[in-house]
Amino acid sequence: MNQTSTPLLELNHLSYHYGKQVAVDSLDLQVAEGSFFGLLGPNGAGKTTSIQCIAGLLSQWSGKMMFRGEPFQPAENVEHRKRIGFVPQDLAIYDDLTAMENLDFFGRLAGLAGAELTAQVDRALELAGLESRAKDRTGAFSGGMKRRLNLAIGQLHQPELLLLDEPTAGVDPQSRAHLFDALTRLNESGMTIVYTTHYMEEAERLCDPIAIMNAGKVIGLGSAKQLAEDVGDPNADLETVFLSLTGRSLRDE
Numbered sequence: 068m069n070q071t072s073t074p075l076l077e078l079n080h081l082s083y084h085y086g087k088q089v090a091v092d093s094l095d096l097q098v099a100e101g102s103f104f105g106l107l108g109p110n111g112a113g114k115t116t117s118i119q120c121i122a123g124l125l126s127q128w129s130g131k132m133m134f135r136g137e138p139f140q141p142a143e144n145v146e147h148r149k150r151i152g153f154v155p156q157d158l159a160i161y162d163d164l165t166a167m168e169n170l171d172f173f174g175r176l177a178g179l180a181g182a183e184l185t186a187q188v189d190r191a192l193e194l195a196g197l198e199s200r201a202k203d204r205t206g207a208f209s210g211g212m213k214r215r216l217n218l219a220i221g222q223l224h225q226p227e228l229l230l231l232d233e234p235t236a237g238v239d240p241q242s243r244a245h246l247f248d249a250l251t252r253l254n255e256s257g258m259t260i261v262y263t264t265h266y267m268e269e270a271e272r273l274c275d276p277i278a279i280m281n282a283g284k285v286i287g288l289g290s291a292k293q294l295a296e297d298v299g300d301p302n303a304d305l306e307t308v309f310l311s312l313t314g315r316s317l318r319d320e
């Protein structure tokens with residue numbers, strides 16, 4: 068991991084309310100450059116809301132966000148937003164367009180043009196394993212292929228920080244393995260990743276560190292091994308860690 072002393076992203080007391088509903092409750096997090104950072108928690112923990120604040124989709128948050136030590140205002144500042152890639156939980160692709168047309172369209176939206184756009188679209192197709200389907204309409208794609216394209220679109224402009232919100236929902240095992248490989252490749256190439264999931268197996272396999280979220284707060288932080296040691300059972304899996312921290316199962320939904 069390429070650690071520097073200043074975190075790539077820092078959240079200080081980040082909070083977000085939907086009316087009276089507190090979704091994110093004074094979150095403090097530091098994401099080191101080069102890390103594959105996991106946000107693990109059950110449905111309703113506040114993962115999506117946190118990531119939407121960082122992505123600039125939500126603007127009415129309170130607290131402070133810093134990017135490379137500078138104040139970060141992604142909802143207001145387009146230059147800040149360009150540093151971020153966002154792969155949303157809901158698929159954001161056009162079924163009537165081919166894979167290539169989708170990439171071309173979203174690449175232009177991300178500010179790419181000319182030879183750079185062509186090169187990034189080619190790289191994205193390869194990353195998603197969709198070269199042979201580039202000219203097929205995406206409406207005919209399987210759920211897994213759509214998810215792979217969704218990832219390819221989010222990282223087209225090679226952002227410094229890639230945010231993924233539950234990217235394996237409805238994905239077959241083959242596409243899941245492909246997504247994991249693609250994300251590992253991106254991370255090894257230096258891209259910092261924040262990955263939200265409610266699957267402990269995914270967090271355990273991919274992420275270090277892992278922040279365990281519950282009711283809008285981080286209740287545990289560290290590698291899977293550190294988290295197990297922190298609850299006094301070095302052999303505990305993340306399910307057991309969560310149970311020990313909250314008194315309830317991560318799988319309860």
Ligand SMILES: Nc1ncnc2c1ncn2[C@@H]1O[C@H](COP(=O)(O)OP(=O)(O)OP(=O)(O)O)[C@@H](O)[C@H]1O
Pocket residue numbers: 085088089090091108109110111112113114115116117233265
């Ligand atoms: N648009 C909204 N209006 C009102 N309350 C909301 C809205 N979106 C989320 N919430 C509430 O905010 C809290 C945090 O939700 P959030 O979606 O951020 O959690 P999550 O951990 O991402 O869960 P999930 O995996 O189900 O999306 C929950 O109590 C949820 O019901």
